Amino acid sequence: MPDRLNNEERPLVLTNARVIDPSRKLDARGTVIVADGVIVAAGPEADAVSFPEGAEIVDCRGAAVMPGLIDMRVFIGEPGGEHRETFASAGQAAAAGGVTTVIMMPDTDPVIDDVALVDYIARRTRDTALVNVMPMAAITKGLRGREMTEFGLLKDVGAVGFTDGRHSITNALVLRRALTYARDFGALIMHHPADPDLTGSGVMNEGETATRLGLSGIPKEAEIIMLERDIRLAALTRGRYHAAQISCAESLEIIRRAKRAGLAVSCGVSATHLALNELDIGPYRTFFRLSPPLRSEDDRQAMIEGVADGSIDVIVSSHDPQDVDTKRHPFAEAADGAVGLETLLAASLRLVNNGDVDLLTVARALSTRPAELLGLPGGKLTAGAPADIILVDPAMPWICDGEKLRSRSKNTPFEGARFEGRVLRTIVAGRTVYAYAAD
Amino acid sequence: MNELKASPAAVFAHRHLLGIEGLLPAEIIALLDLAEEAVEVSRQVEKKKAVLRGRTQINLFFEASTRTQSSFELAGKRLGADVMNMSVGSSSVKKGETLIDTAMTLNAMNPDILVVRHHAAGAVHLLAQKVGCSVINAGDGAHEHPTQALLDALTIRRHKGPIHDLTIAICGDILHSRVARSNIMLLNALGARVRCIGPSTLLPKGLDRLGVEIFTDMRKGLADADIVMMLRLQRERMDGSFVPSVREYFHFFGLDAEKLAFAKPGALVMHPGPMNRGVEIDSAIADGPQSLIRDQVEMGVAVRMAVLEALAQNLPNG
Numbered sequence: 001m002p003d004r005l006n007n008e009e010r011p012l013v014l015t016n017a018r019v020i021d022p023s024r025k026l027d028a029r030g031t032v033i034v035a036d037g038v039i040v041a042a043g044p045e046a047d048a049v050s051f052p053e054g055a056e057i058v059d060c061r062g063a064a065v066m067p068g069l070i071d072m073r074v075f076i077g078e079p080g081g082e083h084r085e086t087f088a089s090a091g092q093a094a095a096a097g098g099v100t101t102v103i104m105m106p107d108t109d110p111v112i113d114d115v116a117l118v119d120y121i122a123r124r125t126r127d128t129a130l131v132n133v134m135p136m137a138a139i140t141k142g143l144r145g146r147e148m149t150e151f152g153l154l155k156d157v158g159a160v161g162f163t164d165g166r167h168s169i170t171n172a173l174v175l176r177r178a179l180t181y182a183r184d185f186g187a188l189i190m191h192h193p194a195d196p197d198l199t200g201s202g203v204m205n206e207g208e209t210a211t212r213l214g215l216s217g218i219p220k221e222a223e224i225i226m227l228e229r230d231i232r233l234a235a236l237t238r239g240r241y242h243a244a245q246i247s248c249a250e251s252l253e254i255i256r257r258a259k260r261a262g263l264a265v266s267c268g269v270s271a272t273h274l275a276l277n278e279l280d281i282g283p284y285r286t287f288f289r290l291s292p293p294l295r296s297e298d299d300r301q302a303m304i305e306g307v308a309d310g311s312i313d314v315i316v317s318s319h320d321p322q323d324v325d326t327k328r329h330p331f332a333e334a335a336d337g338a339v340g341l342e343t344l345l346a347a348s349l350r351l352v353n354n355g356d357v358d359l360l361t362v363a364r365a366l367s368t369r370p371a372e373l374l375g376l377p378g379g380k381l382t383a384g385a386p387a388d389i390i391l392v393d394p395a396m397p398w399i400c401d402g403e404k405l406r407s408r409s410k411n412t413p414f415e416g417a418r419f420e421g422r423v424l425r426t427i428v429a430g431r432t433v434y435a436y437a438a439d
Numbered sequence: 440m441n442e443l444k445a446s447p448a449a450v451f452a453h454r455h456l457l458g459i460e461g462l463l464p465a466e467i468i469a470l471l472d473l474a475e476e477a478v479e480v481s482r483q484v485e486k487k488k489a490v491l492r493g494r495t496q497i498n499l500f501f502e503a504s505t506r507t508q509s510s511f512e513l514a515g516k517r518l519g520a521d522v523m524n525m526s527v528g529s530s531s532v533k534k535g536e537t538l539i540d541t542a543m544t545l546n547a548m549n550p551d552i553l554v555v556r557h558h559a560a561g562a563v564h565l566l567a568q569k570v571g572c573s574v575i576n577a578g579d580g581a582h583e584h585p586t587q588a589l590l591d592a593l594t595i596r597r598h599k600g601p602i603h604d605l606t607i608a609i610c611g612d613i614l615h616s617r618v619a620r621s622n623i624m625l626l627n628a629l630g631a632r633v634r635c636i637g638p639s640t641l642l643p644k645g646l647d648r649l650g651v652e653i654f655t656d657m658r659k660g661l662a663d664a665d666i667v668m669m670l671r672l673q674r675e676r677m678d679g680s681f682v683p684s685v686r687e688y689f690h691f692f693g694l695d696a697e698k699l700a701f702a703k704p705g706a707l708v709m710h711p712g713p714m715n716r717g718v719e720i721d722s723a724i725a726d727g728p729q730s731l732i733r734d735q736v737e738m739g740v741a742v743r744m745a746v747l748e749a750l751a752q753n754l755p756n757g
Contacts, residue, residue, distance in 0.1 A: 211646055214581035330565055
């Protein structure tokens with residue numbers, strides 16, 4: 001078993017808490033009672049419930065108690081890239097970041113496109129990871145964009161959805177069939193909309209900044225055109241379609257239109273894209289090289305609006321560990337990706353602390369909504385739900401130190417960033433897997 | 440040096456020359472003034488100065504270059520430096536690895552000045568962060584080539600006087616050109632009116648935000664220009680088809696006598712080299728009386744001497 005802080009499973013009572021439960025729009029003073037790995041009661045009504053015998057009682061002193069985060073887009077090195085990240089190191093990073101469920105992308109070596117591998121990951125993560133790790137399986141075999149994987153069998157063994165990860169499916173017929181077939185199993189198809197031909201040799205957002213830096217640009221249309229196509233296919237098939245990440249204002253409009261039309265369409269945005277824009281690349285800093293790329297400030301503002309009005313369903317970390325071998329290169333030759341598990345909550349809380357979005361809405365995009373999309377039992381603080389809970393001080397200031405990140409790779413775009421909001425305690429199935437200690 | 444004049448180091452207080460962007464007009468002018476002196480030195484029988492005596496200069500070229508590399512070599516030698524040339528050709532090794540690894544190896548040899556050319560934009564910035572010596576950007580991808588812009592400015596100034604109020608047209612493959620970017624920055628800093636002319640497929644997005652006027656019709660773009668700067672059509676860099684054929688390109692954007700006639704009478708023609716005769720420039724123009732192309736080569740050595748001298752005065756124990 002991984003090292004957990006309280007090995008004996010004592011009941012837990014969190015008193016004097018600001019209870020945040022987006023599943024019932026609850027933001028109120030109250031108590032949360034946990035026993036046997038599930039929530040017994042939560043909210044003001046729990047104040048009157050008698051505490052279980054032998055419970056650990058924690059006075060939260062007004063700190064927030066929220067559902068643990070469910071991060072829908074996480075790349076893990078294991079298997080095949082253990083030098084970048086393992087289940088153990090990703091689990092520690094997740095626990096410290098308040099992420100109680102990691103949805104793992106199938107871009108591993110070997111690719112998660114087979115029943116045996118999903119089964120292996122379930123067993124391996126149960127043994128080595130502090131938090132829940134659930135794989136999404138590939139839509140197409142080998143992520144090659146051609147033949148479908150065994151959606152039904154994969155779902156039965158624990159694949160929580162289907163995605164080709166970093167890869168876009170350029171063949172519209174393949175995606176059409178995947179959406180159609182997945183519908184029979186109620187499975188979610190998560191796609192990365194980025195036309196590889198329009199992306200070309202581009203490495204950052206197209207425009208003045210790219211031109212000044214002498215870097216080739218990626219036009220927003222690489223995302224917009226493919227997203228528009230995808231939405232048409234979702235309408236055609238009535239399948240459940242989720243855009244893994246959108247990055248620009250036009251994409252948000254497409255999603256809004258699809259939702260108004262009543263399609264089963266949803267989308268995500270990364271916390272990094274909510275916090276940063278293309279200018280942050282500065283003098284060719286490769287930790288800011290992402291896919292989709294960081295866009296303009298107007299696009300960033302649009303993403304925040306999308307979160308605020310619920311058009312954007314989920315906030316993800318898009319955690320993508322890369323080491324110096326792939327990052328310490330000239331910008332055009334470096335790999336895409338940034339780590340984000342430990343900064344997901346803090347970066348998202350910037351929206352709250354800036355007054356753009358309320359805490360309940362951000363918490364919903366980080367927990368309740370992903371649980372709904374994936375059909376998971378968590379993401380809420382109601383009696384009987386799994387006790388995947390975090391205790392958060394939404395105002396505690398801290399400075400991000402890349403070297404202290406628990407992830408095996410240190411490629412954070414938030415080096416030296418000042419944050420407000422810190423996880424004090426992370427609880428998975430009733431067990432405390434992380435407790436904040438001032439360093 | 441004249442005692443009454445501010446030393447270039449006092450004006451140019453940088454450790455590296457990574458680009459024109461970020462330089463103040465006064466710093467650019469100080470470098471040009473210093474280069475004027477270097478022109479005089481280079482025209483004497485005794486061409487040596489001692490400002491870099493005992494210093495080691497390494498020319499590290501990840502991309503083939505004859506003109507720029509030999510120009511830097513000569514400039515360093517005229518200032519008394521020990522100059523070593525390293526050409527790191529493309530190998531099967533991942534190029535970025537070669538960059539950092541080579542840089543660390545060279546750093547261990549304690550050079551004072553590293554002159555670097557690399558095919559990737561930003562590579563020279565990356566290297567400057569890793570080494571302990573002064574770094575000069577001799578061209579990084581499609582980003583900057585600051586000494587080319589300085590030598591172009593020196594050439595213009597010697598023929599046309601102060602650069603402000605001149606109209607300068609930069610023509611051709613702006614998209615892939617580091618020379619264009621450095622020139623746009625420098626000429627704008629000195630108050631010139633800068634135009635860019637080329638087919639839309641070779642004009643980068645956001646170019647209009649860099650303070651230039653954009654033309655896709657060469658005759659309109661050349662109207663009233665004092666200087667016509669031609670760029671090499673970098674066929675080897677193109678990863679697709681930006682222009683349909685050389686024939687069509689020359690027809691619309693090749694500089695010949697007919698098109699040059701639209702510029703101001705006495706307009707002068709420049710080209711950073713190497714030229715594709717018959718693709719972007721007609722031989723009769725390249726070798727004709729309005730051409731400054733050979734002057735540019737001479738000014739290249741002088742400008743590089745000036746840059747080396749300015750940086751040398753900021754070196755530790757300088």
